[in-house]
Amino acid sequence: MIRTDDPLLSYGLNETIQTALDSCIEPGLEPARVISAARERYQVQTRQGAAFMEVPGKFYFSAADGRDLPTVGDWTCVRRIDEQTTLLHSILPRFSLIHRKTAGKRSDYQLLAANVNKAFILSGLDQDIHHSRVLRYMALAAEGGCAPVLLFSKKDQLSPEVLAQRQEQCQRLAEEVPFLLYSAEDSEDLAMILSWITPGETICFLGPSGVGKSTLINRLVGQEMLATGEVRDKDAKGRHTTTFRQLVLLPNGGMVIDNPGLRELGFIDLAAGLEETFADLYELAQQCRFRDCTHQQEPGCALRQAVETKQIAAERFKSFVKLSLEQRQARIDPLVLELKRKQKEKILGRAIKRYNENREK
Ligand SMILES: Nc1nc2c(ncn2[C@@H]2O[C@H](COP(=O)(O)OP(=O)(O)OP(=O)(O)O)[C@@H](O)[C@H]2O)c(=O)[nH]1
Ligand SMILES: [Mg+2]
Ligand SMILES: [Zn+2]
Structure with a gap:
């Protein structure tokens, strides 16, 4: 049973999650939701407020693949070390998981967000719309088990005629999926986007660097929570301003997860x-x-x-x-296989290092 004054309610705690928690909480453990992930540095929200979460080495070396590691949005049971620090004990089963598979002989996974209801997929109208890139993100959302919404930012940069053309193009791309061409400065657009976020829901923001993910989250929150960056004049490419994943509360009771722009989808x-x-x-x-x-x-x-x-x-x-x-x-x-192997080595390198450090102890 959920207590109506549980501070975790504003972080998305509901009956289903409570039931899952009840079945794995033991004496000495407490529930927590992962609210940020910067490589292997995690922060969680507990009933006593935010704290760091350490991940014991055994998670790294017993992980069958990357999906056994925590990510933003995860519900976990943690053990309290001190006021600011907790230790991961277990990750609850996820109802959705946005992840990408790095293919190869032994495939591994990069996790983007867990327990997400919808994925907002952003593209910038200051550039041509990459039809296949957007579809790829939609596939990523579908595979992860959540519903996509397409958002096209920077409509303020287009003339009315061009805007009408792009509107049609976006409609063809979106088909049945909800979509909006918007400006981060237009309050009606922002109200429309907010209406797609139900209280208690978690939304994951996806899209390349520079399309305006952090800017939009700031507007929805109503204050400058997240750093944003100018795009390069030359080619309208973003500068990878956001460097880690972070869950942010909205005044309407929804939650949004900001992500760094993906480089190699x-x-x-x-x-x-x-x-x-x-x-x-x-x-x-x-x-x-x-x-x-x-x-x-x-x-x-x-x-x-x-x-x-x-x-x-x-x-x-x-x-x-x-x-x-x-x-x-x-x-x-x-060649692609080789590239992938290198990429994977980089990801696994840290885990292996940790594993060895642990073994030496
Ligand atoms: N004109 C216009 N500019 C926008 C709009 N939305 C965002 N921008 C600008 O686009 C630039 C990039 O925005 P960010 O919010 O940093 O983009 P991001 O998607 O978070 O990028 P990364 O963190 O690098 O992945 C900033 O200069 C924003 O001011 C919009 O609707 N209209
Ligand atoms: Mg950003
Ligand atoms: Zn054919």
Whole structure:
């Protein structure tokens, strides 16, 4: 049973989570939600306020993969060390987990956020919209088990005519998914975005660097909580201002998680998410003459036929082909494999170091 004065209520505690907590709380343990993660440095919210959370080495060396480690949004049981410090005891099962798979022989996972209800996927209208990039983020959300919302920032930088065109383009991209072209300075837009955040819900902000994730969170909070950065004039690229994941409370009772802009979304194996986003195309592809049809040159391609008869949108088809090709290549291209191995080594390096330190003790 939840107590109506539980301070964790404002951090999203509800009956379901309480039930899960009840089954793993033991004497000496207390519940906590992870509110920030900067590499291996975690902060949690407890009933007594915010504290650091240390992760015992055994979590690193007994982890089957990255998903066994904590991330922002996680509900945990922790042991109190002192006023400012706690020790992770266990991570509760997650109802959603936004993560990316770093493919390879033994795949591993980078965690972006846990226990998230919706993913707000941001793009900047100061740049062309990368259709396939947005779809990739949608797939990431779908695979993680949460609903996407598409937000296109910086509409104030467009003329009314261009804005109308982009509106149509975004509509085609979003299809059934809620979307909005907005300006961080427009109070009606902000009210609309707020209306998509129900009290008690946790929203994860995703998108490349410089699109305005932290800016929007600041506007929703009503104060400058998070650092924001100018984009480079030359190419409108962001500067990776946000460097760690952080959960922030909104005045309306919602919670938002700010993320650093992802650098290499191309490296993920999104099989499950792709299949969900493009379910209809996968279905249709069964009618291609060749089972391993790449939908490019082959005769009897059901997908190209469907594009010709306008049964499916050309842009969507192009993204599908691009993403599935990337996926194929990622499996076989030795150069990509090598890159991935290096990337993984970097991620695992720290864990291995920790493991060795622990063994020496
Ligand atoms: N004109 C205009 N500028 C905006 C808008 N939203 C954000 N910006 C600007 O875009 C720049 C980047 O914003 P940030 O909020 O730092 O972007 P971010 O997505 O958090 O970037 P990272 O933290 O690097 O991932 C800042 O200069 C903001 O002022 C908008 O709606 N209109
Ligand atoms: Mg930021
Ligand atoms: Zn085909």
